[in-house]
Amino acid sequence: MATPAIPRERDLRLDLFRGIALWLIFLNHIPSNFVAWVTSRNYGFSDATEIFIFISGYTAAFVYGRAMSERGPLVASARILRRAWQIYVAHIFLFTIYLAEISYVASSFENPLYTEEMNVLDFLKEPDVTIVQALLLKFKPVNMDVLPLYIVLLILFPPVLWLLLRRPALALAASVSLYILTWEFGWNIPSYPSGHWYFNPFAWQLLFVFGAWCALGGAERLAPALRWRGVTVAAAVYLIFALLITLSWHVPGGSRFVPGWLEDHLYPIDKTNLDVLRFAHFLALAALTVKFVPQDWAGLKHPALRPAILCGQHSLEIFCLGVFLAFAAHFALVEFSGGAGMQIFVSAVGILVMIAAAMLLSWYKKSEGRRPVSPSKPPDADLAGGEA
Amino acid sequence: MRGWIGALALLCAGSPAVAQEPARCAVPEYLVLAEQPLPRVAAAAQARQLNIAVIGSGSTLLSGSDGASAAYPARLEAALGRRLPSLAVKVTPFAKGRQTAQDMVKGFPQIMADLKPDLVVWQTGTVDAIRGVEPDQFRIVLERGIRIVQRARADVILMNMQYSPRTDMLIALGPYAVTMRVVAQQMGVPLFDRLSLMRRWSEDGQFDLYAAHRDTGLAKRVHDCLGKAVAAMIASSGAFQGVTPLAPRVQ
Numbered sequence: 001m002a003t004p005a006i007p008r009e010r011d012l013r014l015d016l017f018r019g020i021a022l023w024l025i026f027l028n029h030i031p032s033n034f035v036a037w038v039t040s041r042n043y044g045f046s047d048a049t050e051i052f053i054f055i056s057g058y059t060a061a062f063v064y065g066r067a068m069s070e071r072g073p074l075v076a077s078a079r080i081l082r083r084a085w086q087i088y089v090a091h092i093f094l095f096t097i098y099l100a101e102i103s104y105v106a107s108s109f110e111n112p113l114y115t116e117e118m119n120v121l122d123f124l125k126e127p128d129v130t131i132v133q134a135l136l137l138k139f140k141p142v143n144m145d146v147l148p149l150y151i152v153l154l155i156l157f158p159p160v161l162w163l164l165l166r167r168p169a170l171a172l173a174a175s176v177s178l179y180i181l182t183w184e185f186g187w188n189i190p191s192y193p194s195g196h197w198y199f200n201p202f203a204w205q206l207l208f209v210f211g212a213w214c215a216l217g218g219a220e221r222l223a224p225a226l227r228w229r230g231v232t233v234a235a236a237v238y239l240i241f242a243l244l245i246t247l248s249w250h251v252p253g254g255s256r257f258v259p260g261w262l263e264d265h266l267y268p269i270d271k272t273n274l275d276v277l278r279f280a281h282f283l284a285l286a287a288l289t290v291k292f293v294p295q296d297w298a299g300l301k302h303p304a305l306r307p308a309i310l311c312g313q314h315s316l317e318i319f320c321l322g323v324f325l326a327f328a329a330h331f332a333l334v335e336f337s338g339g340a341g342m343q344i345f346v347s348a349v350g351i352l353v354m355i356a357a358a359m360l361l362s363w364y365k366k367s368e369g370r371r372p373v374s375p376s377k378p379p380d381a382d383l384a385g386g387e388a
Numbered sequence: 389m390r391g392w393i394g395a396l397a398l399l400c401a402g403s404p405a406v407a408q409e410p411a412r413c414a415v416p417e418y419l420v421l422a423e424q425p426l427p428r429v430a431a432a433a434q435a436r437q438l439n440i441a442v443i444g445s446g447s448t449l450l451s452g453s454d455g456a457s458a459a460y461p462a463r464l465e466a467a468l469g470r471r472l473p474s475l476a477v478k479v480t481p482f483a484k485g486r487q488t489a490q491d492m493v494k495g496f497p498q499i500m501a502d503l504k505p506d507l508v509v510w511q512t513g514t515v516d517a518i519r520g521v522e523p524d525q526f527r528i529v530l531e532r533g534i535r536i537v538q539r540a541r542a543d544v545i546l547m548n549m550q551y552s553p554r555t556d557m558l559i560a561l562g563p564y565a566v567t568m569r570v571v572a573q574q575m576g577v578p579l580f581d582r583l584s585l586m587r588r589w590s591e592d593g594q595f596d597l598y599a600a601h602r603d604t605g606l607a608k609r610v611h612d613c614l615g616k617a618v619a620a621m622i623a624s625s626g627a628f629q630g631v632t633p634l635a636p637r638v639q
Contacts, residue, residue, distance in 0.1 A: 031556035032587060102558055109554055109600045113607040116446030116485060117555040120518045142560045195520035198560075249566075255573050256423065267570045268527060271563070330557040338553055338590065338598055 010062075012300045012309055013293055018055040019312030019358075022322055023351050024048035029143045029326035030333070034340060035347040042250065044242040045269055045281040049146060053204060054282065056150060056315070057211025064161055065216055077158035084154040088137075090320045091147040095134050098141050101327050123193070133192035140191065140198070143323060149199040152189075153208045156201075160209055164216050172218070175209035178202055183273060196272070203273040207282070219290075226287055235284035242281050310358035317361055318354050325350040413613035414594055419585050420617050422578035422625035426543040430627035432506035438468070438477045441503050441542075443492055444511030446485035447550050450607055456481075458608040463615025464509075471619060472628060480505070488515045489526060493533040500540035508537045509580070509618060511547040517564045526564060530571045544577040545621065551586035553598050580621055582614065589613070 024039040025048045041047035060080070068076035106121040123130045123139075133139035137148045163171040181187065182203050188196035214222070225231055245266065248254035269275045299305065311318045329346035336342065432438045442448060442461040450459040465479035482499055489512040499505070510533060516526050530546070537544045548568045549561050565583055572579035590597040595610055622628075 032551075032553060105554060105558065110602045111554075111599055111607070112451055112602060112604050113597070113610055114447075114550065114552050114555065115449075115451060116514050117518075117550065117552040117559065119446070119486060119515070120555055120558045142558060191520060193519065195522050249569070255569075260574075263570075263574055267574065268523070268567065270524075272523070327557065334554050334598055340591075 011295055013289075013295060013297075014055050014058060015309040015312035016300065016305055017051055017289070017312070018059075018315050019308035019310065019318075021048040021051040021055070022311050022315060022318050023308070023354065025052065025146075025319070026322035026326055026350055026354065027347055029323065030329045030343075030347065030350075032333075032338070033329075033343050033347060035343055040285075042246060044239060044246055044285070045275070046278045046285065049199070050207060050274075050278065050282040051285075052146070052315075052319075053149070053153075053207045054211040054286070055312075057153070057208035058215040060154065060157060060208075061161060061164065061212030061215035064157070065165060065212075068161055068165060073158065073162055076161065080154055080157050080161070084151050087147055087151050087154065087316060090316060091137075091144065091151070092135065094144060094147070094320055094323050095141070097324055097327060098144065101331065102141075129192075136192075138190065138192040143326060145198040146319070148197070149201055149204055152201040153205055156205070157208075157212075161212065164209075164212055168213055168216055168218060172209065172213045175206050175213075179206040179274070188272070198272055200273050206274060206279065226290055231287055232291055235287040238280065238284045239288070242277075242284075307355040307358070310362055311354055314358050314361045318358055321354055321357055322350070325353060413616050414589075414592065415585065415613070415617045415620055416588060417620075417624070419581055419588065420621040420624060422545070422621050424576050424578050424625070426507065426545075426578070426622065426625040426627045428506045428541060428543040429622060429625065430629075433472070433475060433628050433631045436475055436631075438472075438475055438507070439503065439505045440464070440477070440479045440507045440509065441499055441505040442479060442481045442483065442509045442511065443496070443499065444481070444483045444509075444547070445487040445492070445515050446483070447514055448481060448483035448511050449485065450604075450611060452604055458611055459483075460611040460614040460618065461509075463612045464618045465615075467616045467619035468622070471623060472631060475631065483511075486515055487512075488519060488521055489513070489529045489533065490521075491515075493529055493536065496533055496536045497540075500537065500542065504540075505542050507543045507545065507622070509545045509547055510534075510537075511582075513561070513564045513568055514549045514559070517549065517559050517561050520560075523563045523567050527567045527571055530568065531575065534571070534575050534577060544575075545580050545618070546572045546577055547580040547618075548583050551583050551590060551597060553590060554600065578621060578625065580618055585614075585617060586610070 024041075027033060027036045027039050028041065028048065030036065036042075039048065064076045064080050067079055102121060103124060106118075106124055109118060130139055137151065140148055160171060160175075163174070179202070182200065187202050188200045190196055191198075210218075245258065248258050266277065269277050271278065293299075300309075329350055332346050333342060429438065442464070448459060448461065449455060452458070456462060459481065461479045461481035461483075465477055468475070468477040468479075480503055482495065492510070492512060499508075512530070513526075534544050534546075546568055548565050552559075561583065569579055569581075586595075586597060589595045589610075595606065595613075597610075599606060
């Protein structure tokens, strides 16, 4: 069977939207940040995580699919696993920063109003257990759920990619089946000290594999359907519906306008298991985006979009930096001032730091004689592996 | 750097870190509006005898020798007494630290049988969020608890978590707060949104909830306002109509 055509050019839209998703994730990670009101999760069912995981699947297939068809499954699998290892190391690095922050909170916080909340620091009494559980990816503090999901998805990716290159429809069907079985039987990975993974890899793999499938020719197969007017209308109607429902949560008394039978059908909208409503919301967003932002859109070259594209091209580094910056922003809000002015200030500074770091990383790559994005040249698999 | 950020902080008007705390409790009406009626409370008010159980975890308690009289259940009793002098109001707290919703529900049948309350104010969510209890399981337990209370012929008000800016990077309250809102909505019981109310107090500079030091005065003032706000929510259900002249607003 012939391997599907892997596009030779990097799609700048992916970098753009992944960059924007990274900014939104950063804003959402700063607690009680009113700037987070601009983020997509307040206007629909899905949020930046869906965008991030889908595009990560897409780029992983784009980069390692090429490696697999040119250098063989062994080399490609080794590269994928090396990538998973890099992400694991990054996750543990973030965990160290997290430990530092909460040890600081533990040593200085004695407001009697919050005796109960201080119990969250109990695990510091057993650092041996906690650190080992963190190394096993079972103990995952708040905001540190995405990278473990990404690690598991990458570890399982080599056979998926192998199948995607040979029988894409079968691979996608297997992914959908796993998703359905997960919902049917409640499969998930246990967490420490209790509960399960916040992002269930068995459910979220659907978005990742779907992204990979799109990268390996699926997008072209879907293109005729996306040009059809009915799809556009349906997507727009669904997005408006989701917007109204979401607004009913945030507007005081808004829940009165949602009829009970509808609530019974809709709720709970399960983020852990990638609720169908969330997946559909992401699909609707993606359908409209693909329709109204074509790949050759001149605006993609505009300097104003350059910062977001740069951030999207260094997603792992910028994601980790964003998690760290969210800790730092929270620290600043708690230590100096939690006012609205300060929230705007830390949000803006955080995004500027992310952009500056992305520019620095691009400069490093250029100075090493490799160009991160070159529309004329085919992407260097090893280099692009740094962005998958 | 620090001085510079400090200067910036001073520029931010209404910043909680620098604001003075006014003595009054400002409670935006929409945050304590009971959208659902409380028929058992209304019946009890007609009979001039209102019996309330407050079931909760550590954030329903205050430490110290006068903690019990300063915590919000006692302040609720005082606030209702002021609103309705002609009514015999009794508020009995059942609070113990580190209790998940499930731990509390185990005690529900006993409490309902012994006390026969007209209203149960059920404060929960924090411990479940800290322990990372499965949100689905949390939802099922909430529904079960509410059904037990309703079957024992009492009304329910759910109360969610405290707003705690210093620990909100550490505890993922979000999914649990959403679950509580959804369950309250679906089962037709009012949700006392302590999280939004306290966040509002923090944003308006009414209370400096960022404070790290041991300040029992602050904790007592917050609990006093919480008690008054719960009283306002009960009154907003219309249960006291025609009982006694109502106080015009939350004091």
